[in-house]
Amino acid sequence: MSTTKIEPKRWDALSDPERARIMARSQIDIESLVAQARPIVQAVEQEGDAALIRYARELDQADISSRGIAVSPAEFDQAEADLPRTLREAIDFSIENIRRFHQAQVERAMITVEVRPGIIASERSTPIEKVGLYVPSGRGSFPSMLYMLAVPAVLAEVPLLAVTTPPRPDGSVDPAVLYAARRCGLERVYRAGGAQAVAALAYGTETVPAVHKIVGPGSAWVAAAKRIVADRVDVGVPAGPSESIVLADESARAWKVSLDLMIEAEHGSDSSALLVTPSERLAREVADQVSSLIDQVPEPRKTFLRDVFTGYGGIIVAADEDQAVEIVNDFAPEHLLITCEDSRALASRITNASEILIGEHSAFSLANYAAGPNAVLPTGGWARTFGPVSVRDFRKSSSLIEITPRGYQTMKDHVITLADSEGFYTHAMALRRRDEDTASS
Template structure:
């Protein structure tokens, strides 16, 4: 593969070229959807048999039904096998994530007097069950375990299920198991890909279905979520990784180049872009990238090469203001601001999963340890979705109490509106409430 970094001049791109650049790996997801459909359908109809078949086919791992679920002995062995310094770091960053997410746990909602005798409020309760998808294909991700499991536990979800692809020997990564136990996951299954999403949605003999599914994954996982969205809530769209750095001439090109490499090494379907009005910065960053990429070990080197010649690169704009508009249209998962006036630039940003301010905050720091969630909306969905939070695992019920005084207060208005809309039973439920046998709706 030729080593290159795409460089685009935003003002020279046609509307179709801009659309293609912004649509990035979303087009890959659409292409694999038909390939994923028979996998999802097979799991729906065949259950465990299909799960085991696809695990053998896609992961090269032969399992029996009794080995799908991780055992208590495996959790204990994982903790013993994990180096003490890794356990220490996991404990440290999990505490950071807990500290931040505790602020999202809602206080009991007070009842508000809407009108005399009319009291209304809200009551938050957790979803009955949730499935957490933790990818493994390009590495092991204990960070995804705690980013998903901590808010689920704080929300009080009664049943938290984790699925993750097995290692080649059929085991599950020990750091992922340690984090799962540390964060209160109730069940862990060694299955991944589209087949795992289907199992969580429809259930199998070994895996009971869940009420919602969340977690990042490949284009195949994202496509599977779309196919089961009519059965189960699939949460925010978290597909292939994407990052943008919006920078002016004040940015350090070496640090910008280092930070661009972070999300790019996730996989060939990732996106990593520098948006800048500075041609000098663009040239220096390009040179640093071309110098750094060959030094990465395989397969990360090949991933990064594919990104910067595919969905990544540098976009030259006329000004930071125009760059901010490009960012807002892109609505990236990860956004880093590297300008001389960070907070003035921040005011220009409307759409981004996370916004990192300044040169001391590489994407990797936020991915692991700053506290806010690193599972973020992708595919331009940051325009309408937020990062994973405690709120994702809660639903809210309206709670209303009306006294006799309140009924008298609201009743006449409701009767008028019900009759206007042509609902006589609505009106009669108020007009004839205290006169048994007098039911006489007016059409």
């Protein structure tokens, strides 16, 4: 007998506050944590390494005082020796897939356009000088997050890449993360997690370098800390607690939908997982099967699943396909799986989703690890304006403009007219009086 009961909800029967609650997901929790995270961030800014060591003990129950904050070369060697061959091969396989996809994103260093004769404009792409990669591990081992971040960063040729990841109780760092880091060419890894790691990367400590940008997903605490330091450092793609939608119709198989619906929900109690379907039959069958499947999952994932499907997750019955699409676009999910009679056609109607998986074989699991596109994606509705992490996230652009005498004459009078109309006197004067010999006057 299942101890978890999931009740499908008809979208048209929900009140406005109930709909808003579903759309908000864990953002409410993140907002409430900002005040609690602020003292942690301030302590790291003021105390540096001492605060990192203290918070590792208090928040991660890890003593890192003897090992130090930076991971040593010997620890990388030991991690590779200890890791099972099959896991090493799986990581290598995935890294190569991610590299093959992201290689296509590498841009030309310079794009030059002659706008008009004598007006030469260029756009130059250069790597961001210092970037911090945050790799979570509080709820498990995530080498996949390391290589999803590291591969595009390395391809972007970032000179300084610093990885922070929470320590384990004995003070060590997850060996799979260390192996993946070395395979990607990174060996600057630091034992720090949560809000304190974000603060360390933003302000720098005696050991951890301050960076210009922080990229990587994390808990609500990490997301809260990023909000606090956002006026000092670029906090990158808004990647908080995991969220997903399965969009399915009458043609979908309830068993496969049930399995897929649970994937992102097991990340943590603050995750969000929704089935959106116009089929009441499918909704009922999936509700029954997920309720039963949850009881077969070991802890702590079982608790995460129960919390999600009684909290930020659930099953939504739409009036029809059009309403189902509208719900998805309004939610703007991190992960979307479409398993419908014509999934590809339906995908063309989705305008707000970070990742769109098409068809019943395209499970979230495959995309999370090894399909090629990046699995670090915007959450909290930010898919409306952000996309997946890419090589472009680790580079910046500069405009270069060169005006020849011919180009100057072509532009001069037009710009004077515009400057006059906007009331910028010296803009116009710099062109009107440019040829005067003021040095001899």
